[in-house]
Structure formats: C-alpha cells, structure tokens
Amino acid sequence: xxxxxxxxxxxxxxxxxxxxxxxxxxxxxxxxxxxxxxxxxxxxxxxxxxxxxxxxxxxxxxxxxxxxxxxxxxxxxxxxxxxxxxxxxxxxxxxxxxxxxxxxxxxxxxxxxxxxxxxxxxxxxxxxxxxxxxxxxxxxxxxxxxxxxxxxxxxxxxxxxxxxxxxxxxxxxxxxxxxxxxxxxxxxxxxxxxxxxxxxxxxxxxxxxxxxxxxxxxxxxxxxxxxxxxxxxxxxxxxxxxxxxxxxxxxxxxxxxxxxxxxxxxxxxxxxxxxxxxxxxxxxxxxxxxxxxxxxxxxxxxxxxxxxxxxxxxxxxxxxxxxxxxxxxxxxxxxxxxxxxxxxxxxxxxxxxxxxxxxxxxxxxxxxxxxxxxxxxxxxxxxxxxxxxxxx
Amino acid sequence: xxxxxxxxxxxxxxxxxxxxxxxxxxxxxxxxxxxxxxxxxxxxxxxxxxxxxxxxxxxxxxxxxxxxxxxxxxxxxxxxxxxxxxxxxxxxxxxxxxxxxxxxxxxxxxxxxxxxxxxxxxxxxxxxxxxxxxxxxxxxxxxxxxxxxxxxxxxxxxxxxxxxxxxxxxxxxxxxxxxxxxxxxxxxxxxxxxxxxxxxxxxxxxxxxxxxxxxxxxxxxxxxxxxxxxxxxxxxxxxxxxxxxxxxxxxxxxxxxxxxxxxxxxxxxxxxxxxxxxxxxxxxxxxxxxxxxxxxxxxxxxxxxxxxxxxxxxxxxxxxxxxxxxxxxxxxxxxxxxxxxxxxxxxxxxxxxxxxxxxxxxxxxxxxxxxxxxxxxxxxxxxxxxxxxxxx
Numbered sequence: 001x002x003x004x005x006x007x008x009x010x011x012x013x014x015x016x017x018x019x020x021x022x023x024x025x026x027x028x029x030x031x032x033x034x035x036x037x038x039x040x041x042x043x044x045x046x047x048x049x050x051x052x053x054x055x056x057x058x059x060x061x062x063x064x065x066x067x068x069x070x071x072x073x074x075x076x077x078x079x080x081x082x083x084x085x086x087x088x089x090x091x092x093x094x095x096x097x098x099x100x101x102x103x104x105x106x107x108x109x110x111x112x113x114x115x116x117x118x119x120x121x122x123x124x125x126x127x128x129x130x131x132x133x134x135x136x137x138x139x140x141x142x143x144x145x146x147x148x149x150x151x152x153x154x155x156x157x158x159x160x161x162x163x164x165x166x167x168x169x170x171x172x173x174x175x176x177x178x179x180x181x182x183x184x185x186x187x188x189x190x191x192x193x194x195x196x197x198x199x200x201x202x203x204x205x206x207x208x209x210x211x212x213x214x215x216x217x218x219x220x221x222x223x224x225x226x227x228x229x230x231x232x233x234x235x236x237x238x239x240x241x242x243x244x245x246x247x248x249x250x251x252x253x254x255x256x257x258x259x260x261x262x263x264x265x266x267x268x269x270x271x272x273x274x275x276x277x278x279x280x281x282x283x284x285x286x287x288x289x290x291x292x293x294x295x296x297x298x299x300x301x302x303x304x305x306x307x308x309x310x311x312x313x314x315x316x317x318x319x320x321x322x323x324x325x326x327x328x329x330x331x332x333x334x335x336x337x338x339x340x341x342x343x344x345x346x347x348x349x350x351x352x353x354x355x356x357x358x359x360x361x362x363x364x365x366x367x368x369x370x371x372x373x374x375x376x377x378x379x380x381x382x383x384x385x386x387x388x389x390x391x392x
Numbered sequence: 393x394x395x396x397x398x399x400x401x402x403x404x405x406x407x408x409x410x411x412x413x414x415x416x417x418x419x420x421x422x423x424x425x426x427x428x429x430x431x432x433x434x435x436x437x438x439x440x441x442x443x444x445x446x447x448x449x450x451x452x453x454x455x456x457x458x459x460x461x462x463x464x465x466x467x468x469x470x471x472x473x474x475x476x477x478x479x480x481x482x483x484x485x486x487x488x489x490x491x492x493x494x495x496x497x498x499x500x501x502x503x504x505x506x507x508x509x510x511x512x513x514x515x516x517x518x519x520x521x522x523x524x525x526x527x528x529x530x531x532x533x534x535x536x537x538x539x540x541x542x543x544x545x546x547x548x549x550x551x552x553x554x555x556x557x558x559x560x561x562x563x564x565x566x567x568x569x570x571x572x573x574x575x576x577x578x579x580x581x582x583x584x585x586x587x588x589x590x591x592x593x594x595x596x597x598x599x600x601x602x603x604x605x606x607x608x609x610x611x612x613x614x615x616x617x618x619x620x621x622x623x624x625x626x627x628x629x630x631x632x633x634x635x636x637x638x639x640x641x642x643x644x645x646x647x648x649x650x651x652x653x654x655x656x657x658x659x660x661x662x663x664x665x666x667x668x669x670x671x672x673x674x675x676x677x678x679x680x681x682x683x684x685x686x687x688x689x690x691x692x693x694x695x696x697x698x699x700x701x702x703x704x705x706x707x708x709x710x711x712x713x714x715x716x717x718x719x720x721x722x723x724x725x726x727x728x729x730x731x732x733x734x735x736x737x738x739x740x741x742x743x744x745x746x747x748x749x750x751x752x753x754x755x756x757x758x759x760x761x762x763x764x765x766x767x768x769x770x771x772x773x774x775x776x777x778x779x780x781x782x783x784x
Contacts, residue, residue, distance in 0.1 A: 041639055068646050100622030123630060168640035169617055184630045190582075190670055193617055193642030200645045201594055201654070208645075225561055225585055230433040230492030238576045247433055247561035247688040250585030253592045253600075254460050262593070278582055278670065285677035387446060 017046060029088035030058065032080045034344050037073070037109075038125065038336035039101020041068065041169035042193055044073045045302050045337040048080055049150040060341070060381040061332050064300070070105055074112050082114060094118055096340040098125040099157035122336060123174060126166055127182045129339030131330055137381070140330050153327065156294075163292045165283045166335065167299035169193030173283060175290050186286045188279065192301035195275045202271075211268050212305050218269030223262055225250025234360045239374070248274040269307075276308050281316025285326060287316075289306060293324050300333035331381070401458050422450065423479040424472045426736050427717040429465065429501075430517065431493020433561035434585055435692050436465045437729040440472055447610070452733070454726050462497055466504050473505060486510055490517040490731040495549065512735045514728060515566060518558055519574045521731030522688060525723055526551060529773070533688070536701040545719065548686075555684045557675045558727065560604050560692035561585030563752050565675060567682050578678045580671065584693035587667045593657035594663075596605035605659050608662050610661030615654055619641025640666040661699070672707025676716060678709075692725035724771070 049296035229244030620634030
C-alpha cells in the first residue's frame with residue numbers, strides 16, 4: 001500500500017481503558033493494514049493503521065498494554081492480523097517492532113503470530129516518531145503553564161537541534177541535530193518505574209492512574225522538609241524561599257512517629273514532585289551543556305497529567321531562568337511506536353504528506369483546553385490517504 | 393584564649409554512639425573552652441575544644457544529635473558550659489551556631505543556656521570548615537575505590553577552584569573559587585532525608601545505621617529493572633550494558649505480585665544506589681558546567697559507608713570519563729560545625745597553625761585501611777596549642 005496521506009485529524013471518541021479492551025471491533029468499513037509495536041520495560045505500545053473502505057481515509061490507532069501481560073498484546077495483534085487476513089487473503093503483513101521487548105520477546109511474537117517481525121532500533125524510532133509528529137501533525141506540540149495549560153506551538157523553521165527527554169520506566173536523553181542524526185547523551189534510572197514501584201509499595205495503589213489521582217489530593221508539605229521547616233524563614237541570602245523543598249520525604253524519618261500518620265495522597269504528591277523535578281533538573285543541565293534551548297518531553301510517564309507537566313515546566317524554567325522551553329506532545333507515549341510504524345517502507349516514503357484536516361482545527365478550537373488530560377488521551381488519529389491502493 | 397595550635401592528631405579511641413551518650417565525662421585533666429553547633433534538618437553537629445590542663449594540648453570533639461531531639465543537644469551543651477564554668481568561674485563563653493536550626497532554635501538555645509549565641513552563615517561555615525580541614529589536617533582527604541578504599545591525598549598546590557557537594561537531609565552544591573569566595577550553584581531535594589524517609593517507611597528500619605547495614609546484604613537486581621531485563625542482552629549500540637540499572641525500583645510495580653516478596657535489604661540497596669547515583673550525576677553535570685575537576689563530598693549522608701562512596705565515585709568517574717575526581721573527608725559530617733568553630737575570633741586568626749603530629753602519621757600507617765568506616769568514625773581530633781593561655 002501507499003500511505004500517501006493528506007489529511008490527519010485527532011479523534012477523541014471512545015477511550016479504551018488501558019489493558020482492559022481485549023476485543024477489537026473495527027467498524028465494518030475499516031480494515032487493518034499496518035502494525036507496529038514498541039515494547040518497553042513496563043508498557044507495550046501498539047500503533048496500527050485502519051483503512052476506511054471505499055475512501056482514501058483511515059486512522060492511526062494507539063493502544064497500550066502492560067509488558068508484564070505481553071500475551072494480551074500478542075493476542076490483540078493476532079486479532080488485528082486475523083481481521084486483516086479476512087479482508088485481504090494471501091496478503092502477508094510485516095510487524096515493525098522496537099524497544100527492548102522487540103528483542104526479549106522476539107521469538108514469542110514470531111512463533112505465536114507466524115509473521116515476519118522486523119526489529120528497529122529504539123532510539124532511531126523515538127526520533128523518527130517525534131520528527132514525524134513535530135513536522136506533520138498540527139496541534140501536536142504544546143507548552144504548559146497553569147494559566148495556559150495547552151498552548152500549541154507552530155513548528156519552528158529551525159527544528160534542529162533539540163533535546164528529547166523520553167520518560168518511560170527509566171529516562172533517556174537524546175540530542176537531535178538533524179532528521180537523521182542524534183545521540184543518546186544521558187539518562188537516569190529515576191523514572192516512571194521508580195515512581196510506580198515506590199507508590200505501589202507505599203500507598204497500595206493498583207494503577208498509575210490511581211496514583212496520579214491521589215497525588216492531586218495530596219499536600220507534599222506533610223512529608224517533605226521545606227527550607228522553612230529548617231530555618232523557620234527564607235534562606236534569602238542564597239535565594240531559597242521558605243517554601244522550597246529542601247528534602248523530599250525529609251519529614252518522615254523520625255523515630256517516635258507513627259508511620260501510618262503519613263497519608264498516601266501526600267506521599268504520592270511528594271514523590272511525583274521528586275521524580276519530575278529531578279528529571280527536569282537533569283534535563284536542564286544536559287541542555288545547558290549541549291547548548292540546546294528546546295526540550296521535548298515524551299514517554300508514558302507524563303500522560304497529560306497537569307501536575308507532572310507543571311513540575312517539569314517549572315523546573316526547566318527555574319533552572320534555565322526562562323531561556324529553555326519545555327515542550328509536550330499529545331502522542332507523548334507513542335514516539336517509538338509511531339517511529340517504528342514510519343519504518344514501514346511505504347509510510348516512510350510518504351510521511352511528509354500527513355497534514356491537518358479543517359475539521360480538526362474547528363474541533364480543537366471548540367475544546368475546553370483546560371481539560372488537558374482528556375484532550376491528550378485520544379487513541380486515534382484520522383488520516384486521509386491520497387492513494388488508497390493497499391498493495392506494494 | 394589563643395588557640396595557636398601546632399599539632400593535630402586524630403584519635404580513634406572510644407566511639408560514642410550517636411545520640412545515646414548523654415553524659416559527658418571529661419578527664420579531670422581537661423576542660424572545655426570553645427563550642428560550636430551546626431543544626432541541620434535532621435542532625436545537629438557539635439564541635440568543642442577541650443584543653444588539657446598543664447599542657448599546651450587539647451582536642452576537638454565531635455558529637456551528633458538528632459535535630460528532632462534538639463533538647464538533648466541543648467542539655468549536652470549546658471553540661472559543657474557547666475564544666476567550663478566550674479573550671480574558670482566568671483569566664484563567659486560564646487556559642488557559635490550555624491545551619492537552619494541556628495535560626496529556628498535561636499530563642500530556645502539562648503534562653504536555656506543563658507549565653508550569647510552568635511549565628512554564622514551556613515554556606516560560609518561549610519567552606520570555612522572544609523578549607524580548614526583540607527589545608528591543615530593531613531590524612532583528612534582521600535579518594536575511594538574498591539581496590540584502594542582510602543587513598544589519602546596531598547593538599548594540591550592549587551586548591552581552588554573546587555566544588556563541594558554537601559549531602560545532609562537535602563543537598564547543596566557550592567563552587568569555591570578562593571578561601572573566601574564561593575557560590576551555591578545548585579542543589580537537590582533528593583538527599584539523605586529522602587533515603588532515610590523512604591527506607592523507614594519501606595523497611596521498618598529504625599536508624600540510618602540499620603539501613604546501611606541492610607543495604608550491605610541486599611541485591612538491588614531483585615527490585616531494579618536492568619537493561620538486561622528489558623532487552624535480554626546489552627543495548628550495545630548506545631553503550632548500555634545488560635547490568636546497567638534502567639529503572640530504579642522498576643521491577644516492583646506489577647499488579648499480581650505480592651508486595652511482601654520484596655526484601656528490605658534489596659530495597660535498601662536499590663534506594664542507596666538511586667540516591668547516590670543521582671547525586672553523583674547532578675554533581676558531575678554541575679562540575680562540567682563550571683569547569684571544575686575536583687569534587688569534595690561532605691555531609692552526614694556518607695558516614696564513611698563504602699557502598700555510598702563507591703557509588704558516588706563510580707558515578708563521577710563514569711560520567712566524567714575519569715576526568716573529575718571524587719574526594720571524601722574523614723570529618724565529612726562536621727564541615728559546618730568546624731567552620732562555625734573557626735569563627736571564634738582567636739581560632740580563626742590562628743587556624744593555619746594546625747599541623748600534623750608525628751604520632752598521627754605513625755598511627756595511620758599502622759591502621760588497616762580497608763576498614764574505612766571505623767577509621768573515619770573517630771570523634772576527636774587531638775591538637776596541641778602553642779599558647780596555653782586561656783584568656784586573650
């Protein structure tokens with residue numbers, strides 16, 4: 001097929017709850033023609049293209065599974081393949097796979113699905129996916145502030161160089177100097193997996209969404225040690241306000257305190273701040289070292305969560321004194337999967353043909369943008385294919 | 393008094409267990425003449441000079457209290473003052489105080505002790521104390537490696553510039569360009585208080601020493617997600633070994649796992665690595681940004697603990713590719729208190745007169761230096777005063 005696509009729109013119809021939707025019910029008018037998967041340490045992300053019969057259109061679909069339940073992900077893809085084969089018998093599909101799990105689970109995917117699994121480099125896919133989203137999808141990139149939580153950015157004339165901070169279980173930091181040249185310059189093991197792991201032990205929360213929800217009701221000052229707790233006032237000589245966090249969780253370690261007095265909500269807020277602040281600080285220091293003034297934050301850690309984006313933005317703004325910009329993406333969690341998708345021979349060739357549909361502009365203009373989370377959490381992206389030929 | 397001192401030696405006689413030794417029993421031949429205190433968020437550090445009657449000698453004594461039990465610290469100082477007054481009636485002592493608690497507890501100290509409390513700036517004291525220790529106390533500064541855990545360093549001809557990373561409840565990072573000029577360039581809230589707080593909740597450990605002990609028996613691979621756990625192998629293209637930690641605590645968040653299966657020892661090791669690695673990385677990035685190639689690590693977090701020093705050293709060496717040196721101190725936790733002590737008018741004037749005694753050289757040469765912890769954990773420093781006159 002040639003996915004020469006001239007229109008893309010973002011649908012926010014039904015939300016499929018992560019890991020729960022096992023059935024795939026494509027409308028009769030659609031069929032699946034291309035699939036990619038990005039298998040990380042905690043989550044496996046699937047992107048697939050479903051073509052609308054009789055039209056040039058179709059959509060990119062985005063789905064997440066827990067890596068621990070990789071068999072659910074394989075079963076999901078098996079059904080996609082089944083649908084596809086039913087529609088076009090004899091046409092053999094290829095699956096593009098990236099992330100560590102593309103290696104760890106290679107045999108299992110190949111043996112269960114009986115199709116060709118083509119592995120693509122993880123960092124390459126992240127950048128390919130990001131470049132595609134930045135360049136071709138309008139209303140994809142935005143800055144966050146409390147007063148303007150979703151301020152969309154025009155693609156700048158000089159896209160390069162920039163930095164990508166991809167926050168999954170762990171964090172990778174990449175410097176990107178052109179569409180095809182990049183380098184992993186740093187990273188930290190203090191990432192999403194750290195927050196999820198600590199909070200699942202400390203709060204009993206069962207899902208990351210529960211944790212984020214709890215953090216919204218929490219007050220970190222009940223567990224964090226602030227400058228004011230140590231000084232009684234600001235430490236103004238060196239510019240530390242009394243409200244500055246001096247020590248994350250620093251109020252907890254006291255011998256004669258009943259540990260049960262610390263609320264899960266407060267702990268959730270504190271650790272979310274801790275991890276986000278720390279990533280923001282390390283991102284800033286690396287951006288400074290490499291002279292980069294645009295930082296894209298990607299990965300499933302963010303999930304359009306306002307406190308997370310606010311903390312990352314605040315950290316970058318604080319440390320860089322406003323000279324470096326923190327940028328977010330509506331498809332933040334799918335950079336690698338989208339990049340792997342673009343590696344499908346024909347998609348790649350025509351990737352520059354994705355453009356905005358008018359309907360998207362209007363739809364977004366009418367959206368209550370303060371509700372950033374739900375605006376981000378769409379799971380499909382409508383595209384119109386110029387050439388509907390599904391072979392080649 | 394004039395503390396013009398020409399000999400200093402380090403005694404490793406009796407170890408007083410932190411916070412437990414409430415009585416002070418100076419030998420009859422000694423009396424206290426100068427006191428300083430550095431009150432941080434978690435620990436209050438006391439330094440006092442006890443003079444040996446009939447000689448020119450005396451010693452610097454080092455004691456720690458939990459800030460939460462600040463009254464124990466005040467009581468301890470009250471007894472020191474009592475001793476001193478008994479020995480020299482009518483002679484009024486001044487206490488030099490620094491750290492946030494010098495402000496927060498100022499009234500309580502003044503009212504309970506009935507003496508003049510002179511407050512000194514915390515950062516200034518840290519640097520004054522560090523410069524004194526670097527310059528005047530031989531066998532104070534060392535580098536750490538597994539094969540040579542305590543490799544002492546000669547004071548370099550060019551001491552400045554250098555960086556100090558002071559790790560208490562939180563972390564302060566200072567750039568020092570001369571004996572009197574310095575700047576707090578960075579810091580992180582992810583410090584000792586974070587580790588102590590998290591481990592007291594997660595492992596039930598009651599003291600930091602218990603936590604460190606547990607960490608020595610732990611295997612972080614049971615809770616950390618390694619590159620090999622995600623990839624099955626190295627990710628050699630970008631230089632990540634399969635043993636590299638991809639996500640601290642990244643193995644914990646799994647829905648169907650009994651959380652009790654995670655051993656306190658493994659969690660302790662993981663979080664000690666996490667905090668130490670992170671501080672090492674942020675220290676490196678700041679050193680790089682400011683062109684500094686010598687980093688002193690101070691603060692009560694380190695406590696001469698081999699895993700901590702090894703992790704900090706490893707992180708600095710890894711990130712800087714060997715170009716930056718991590719330096720440790722035998723009196724790491726007392727920089728601020730020593731600095732405040734040096735602010736006593738006469739001490740400061742004569743601070744350069746502390747020198748090594750021959751006996752110290754011999755004593756250290758005979759020490760089993762592999763036992764770094766006990767070598768570091770001395771609580772006194774013998775000094776010989778040239779001028780025994782106690783007035784001035």
